[in-house]
Amino acid sequence: MSEWVVRQKIRIPFQYTAGRALTRFLLGLAECRIWATRCDGCARVYVPPRGFCGRCWREITRWEEVPAEGELMSYAVRPTEPPVILGLIRLDGADSALVHYLGGVAPAELERVQRVRAVWKEDRTGSILDIAYFVPVW
Amino acid sequence: MPRRVAIIATGQTKHTARRLDVNIAELITEAVTRALEDADLTLRDIDAVLLSNMEPFEGFLFPDLWSVEAWGGYLKPSVKFNTGGTVGTTTAIAAYYYVASGIYDTVMAIGFQKQSEGHTQTAITTVGDPIWERSVMAGAIGNFAVMATTYMHESGVTEEQAAKVAVKARRNACLNEYAHLQMPDITVEDVLKSEMLAYPVKRLDMCPQSDGAVAVVFAEESKAVRLAPRPAWIKAVATAHEQQYMGDSPKRLAEMRSLVAASRRAYQYAGIVNPRKELDVAEIYEVASFAELAMYENLGFCAKGEGGKLIDAGVTELTGELPVNPSGGVLSTNPVGATALIRVAEAALQIMGKAGRRQVENARTALATGYGGNAWTDVIILSREKP
Amino acid sequence: MSAEEKTLRVPFLLDTEYRYAVGHYGARFFAELRDHARLMGMRCPECGRVYVPPRPVCGICYRELHEWVEVGPEGTIVGWTVVRIPFIDPMTGEQRPVPYGFAIIRLDGASTSLYHFLDETDERRIRVGQRVRAVFREKREGSLRDILHFRLLEV
Numbered sequence: 264m265s266e267w268v269v270r271q272k273i274r275i276p277f278q279y280t281a282g283r284a285l286t287r288f289l290l291g292l293a294e295c296r297i298w299a300t301r302c303d304g305c306a307r308v309y310v311p312p313r314g315f316c317g318r319c320w321r322e323i324t325r326w327e328e329v330p331a332e333g334e335l336m337s338y339a340v341r342p343t344e345p346p347v348i349l350g351l352i353r354l355d356g357a358d359s360a361l362v363h364y365l366g367g368v369a370p371a372e373l374e375r376v377q378r379v380r381a382v383w384k385e386d387r388t389g390s391i392l393d394i395a396y397f398v399p400v401w
Numbered sequence: 402m403p404r405r406v407a408i409i410a411t412g413q414t415k416h417t418a419r420r421l422d423v424n425i426a427e428l429i430t431e432a433v434t435r436a437l438e439d440a441d442l443t444l445r446d447i448d449a450v451l452l453s454n455m456e457p458f459e460g461f462l463f464p465d466l467w468s469v470e471a472w473g474g475y476l477k478p479s480v481k482f483n484t485g486g487t488v489g490t491t492t493a494i495a496a497y498y499y500v501a502s503g504i505y506d507t508v509m510a511i512g513f514q515k516q517s518e519g520h521t522q523t524a525i526t527t528v529g530d531p532i533w534e535r536s537v538m539a540g541a542i543g544n545f546a547v548m549a550t551t552y553m554h555e556s557g558v559t560e561e562q563a564a565k566v567a568v569k570a571r572r573n574a575c576l577n578e579y580a581h582l583q584m585p586d587i588t589v590e591d592v593l594k595s596e597m598l599a600y601p602v603k604r605l606d607m608c609p610q611s612d613g614a615v616a617v618v619f620a621e622e623s624k625a626v627r628l629a630p631r632p633a634w635i636k637a638v639a640t641a642h643e644q645q646y647m648g649d650s651p652k653r654l655a656e657m658r659s660l661v662a663a664s665r666r667a668y669q670y671a672g673i674v675n676p677r678k679e680l681d682v683a684e685i686y687e688v689a690s691f692a693e694l695a696m697y698e699n700l701g702f703c704a705k706g707e708g709g710k711l712i713d714a715g716v717t718e719l720t721g722e723l724p725v726n727p728s729g730g731v732l733s734t735n736p737v738g739a740t741a742l743i744r745v746a747e748a749a750l751q752i753m754g755k756a757g758r759r760q761v762e763n764a765r766t767a768l769a770t771g772y773g774g775n776a777w778t779d780v781i782i783l784s785r786e787k788p
Numbered sequence: 789m790s791a792e793e794k795t796l797r798v799p800f801l802l803d804t805e806y807r808y809a810v811g812h813y814g815a816r817f818f819a820e821l822r823d824h825a826r827l828m829g830m831r832c833p834e835c836g837r838v839y840v841p842p843r844p845v846c847g848i849c850y851r852e853l854h855e856w857v858e859v860g861p862e863g864t865i866v867g868w869t870v871v872r873i874p875f876i877d878p879m880t881g882e883q884r885p886v887p888y889g890f891a892i893i894r895l896d897g898a899s900t901s902l903y904h905f906l907d908e909t910d911e912r913r914i915r916v917g918q919r920v921r922a923v924f925r926e927k928r929e930g931s932l933r934d935i936l937h938f939r940l941l942e943v
Contacts, residue, residue, distance in 0.1 A: 266815075271808060272805050273802065273804055274802065275524060275801075276799065277519050277520075278799055279459075279799075280420070280795055281797070282424030290796070313426075315427065422794065423795075424795075460802045522873075526877070532814060532931075533841045536879065537933075539869075539890045539903075542871070547892050554916040599870060599873060647892075648892060648893075648902050649900045649901075652866065
């Protein structure tokens with residue numbers, strides 16, 4: 264009796280405002296393009312982009328495109344069936360890394376993967392999932 | 402003995418229903434940039450940053466984590482607070498402790514909230530105990546309304562007197578360039594005729610939901626004197642929490658035990674015997690019009706049951722003996738994570754002489770309060786004179 | 789970009805389930821409610837306050853509580869309202885239907901009060917001090933919802 268447990272949900276719908284920089288990034292994804300911003304102070308290239316560099320404390324106005332390909336820095340495997348693999352990907356030219364799914368590769372092969380490139384979805388809506396996953400570039 | 406601390410700068414965004422042009426991080430940057438400009442500071446001058454936010458409203462756990470650089474926190478010591486409605490004053494009091502302790506010289510407190518990203522009433526319901534309260538809660542408005550009828554019964558205040566508070570707030574807000582709801586032509590009749598949300602609370606009796614941010618800089622004595630022409634010295638702070646379940650204190654608005662306890666402690670520390678005479682201005686956390694009347698009584702501005710008489714006599718108008726909420730108060734602007742800190746910022750602006758068109762003449766002693774979860778209170782007293 | 793210009797909005801549904809342990813005191817309360825349609829409180833040996841919901845200590849005296857006493861099923865309205873503004877119930881993600889009566893009720897014998905529903909939606913018929921009685925559901929599962937609502941005893 265003293266192990267009485269009440270099950271309850273918390274279900275709340277949210278709507279997040281992307282802001283200026285991220286809106287341009289998301290709309291770019293719908294066009295299979297990856298937008299980044301470069302700070303004139305410290306020269307850091309941000310992906311996803313931001314309009315303000317918090318380290319220099321200055322606005323960023325310089326936009327550049329980066330390729331949808333880059334270095335796989337790290338990965339993690341969720342041992343479900345099929346396994347879900349997440350990768351930490353530094354696109355060429357960027358200083359920060361993106362987290363995204365890895366596909367078209369078996370967990371055992373991951374150690375040998377150095378570079379990956381994006382595979383785009385057919386139907387894109389302006390979301391990070393417009394990239395279906397990243398595949399190895401052998 | 403703690404060392405002397407003063408507020409030397411503030412920055413606010415123009416609070417509004419929906420800031421759809423910025424995400425939360427960008428909103429915070431606006432307020433922080435303005436606070437730094439206010440006293441000609443750079444990030445290098447800030448030793449620690451304290452953040453104030455209620456996560457359930459945006460559904461973001463650890464908003465401090467993913468917005469670090471936006472608030473100038475890269476590699477700086479920082480802490481995030483969440484104490485419901487009081488969070489803004491909790492954070493201000495914490496900033497005071499940080500500097501008074503002697504460990505940090507300059508600390509920035511930042512309050513922020515984007516109510517538009519979630520559902521306020523729904524999120525507030527998660528504040529209720531899941532086993533004993535959540536299934537029978539009625540959101541913030543319903544829960545407040547049940548307390549208001551008790552208060553009306555005990556004190557005899559009328560819906561019309563409450564409406565006068567709502568009118569004062571939205572008209573004062575017209576003098577505040579940052580306020581959300583500005584209604585120059587609002588009348589008591591407008592309030593009484595507005596949509597009934599939950600008796601006796603009508604739409605215009607209730608505070609709005611806002612997107613906004615505020616940043617306040619606290620500094621130790623020698624910096625304060627050097628950086629601000631007229632710093633706002635922290636004279637006294639007090640906090641009091643009450644009660645476990647909503648029904649444990651059934652006459653919550655009529656009695657406001659935590660407000661009484663905290664304010665008496667703060668008055669004693671500051672040497673204030675007659676708050677109505679000795680305070681020059683008050684920025685209090687009134688969630689709804691009725692709440693302000695109850696707060697007059699429980700803050701000792703008047704006797705019990707006389708809250709309605711005070712507003713009738715015009716004592717708390719901008720031109721009255723003790724102006725309450727010249728900024729427009731919570732009734733005009735309410736981004737919850739920022740709201741109580743905005744009270745502190747506005748009280749500081751009054752002392753500093755920077756309150757523009759809402760400036761109370763010769764404001765030497767100001768009161769700021771925070772109110773949360775219907776049971777918590779923070780009280781801060783600011784002064785033009787060094788304590 | 790001005791405040792009027794809009795940027796993209798990204799939707800997200802927070803949908804998680806929690807399992808809350810009720811504890812010894814809650815378990816006894818809910819068992820009595822489910823099995824006997826009885827409401828119970830706990831009395832402090834020092835100050836005599838009777839607490840509903842039950843709990844291990846009296847917060848004022850900080851004494852352990854062990855004595856169970858029956859409270860209600862009748863009580864008095866301390867505060868009331870009729871909720872007319874709809875909002876989303878976080879336990880379902882759906883709108884809760886309005887209007888509904890809602891009140892702070894001090895059950896006979898209790899020192900604290902409970903928040904619960906009233907079976908009245910006409911503001912003119914409800915007042916502070918009014919007597920009410922708990923209406924229990926036929927099929928009870930051991931939760932505060934086993935009380936359907938409180939019925940006004942006089943108009």
